[in-house]
Amino acid sequence: MSYYNHHVFFCVNQRAEGERQCCHNHGGSAMLDYAKQKVKALGLLDSGRVRVQKAGCFDRCEQGPLLVVYPEAVWYTFVDEEDIDEILTEHLQHDRIVERLRVADHA
Numbered sequence: 001m002s003y004y005n006h007h008v009f010f011c012v013n014q015r016a017e018g019e020r021q022c023c024h025n026h027g028g029s030a031m032l033d034y035a036k037q038k039v040k041a042l043g044l045l046d047s048g049r050v051r052v053q054k055a056g057c058f059d060r061c062e063q064g065p066l067l068v069v070y071p072e073a074v075w076y077t078f079v080d081e082e083d084i085d086e087i088l089t090e091h092l093q094h095d096r097i098v099e100r101l102r103v104a105d106h107a
């Protein structure tokens, strides 16, 4: 059993304009900040078994912005706060994978 029920990593890697696509420039950092506030508001941090944090590049940049939820190792992409809300409430609160935002394991 893993220490956290759900451990969420957001790629926040940033590259200069004209370089390879990066998650930061597609909302990764902003959505990490939003998710941290939201898990607190939802009471998900109360158990101490949920953690949301930043990560460096996953080397899947063209599929970003990306986050990954462990221990299930489910990868998601997202566009806005509504997508983050759905991931947090469906996956973290109800253990239901959000298929519409899921990124294939092997792509």
Ligand code: FES
Residues within 6 Å of the ligand: 011, 012, 013, 014, 021, 022, 023, 024, 056, 057, 058, 059, 060, 061, 064, 065, 066
């Ligand atoms: S910049 Fe996010 S996966 Fe590479």
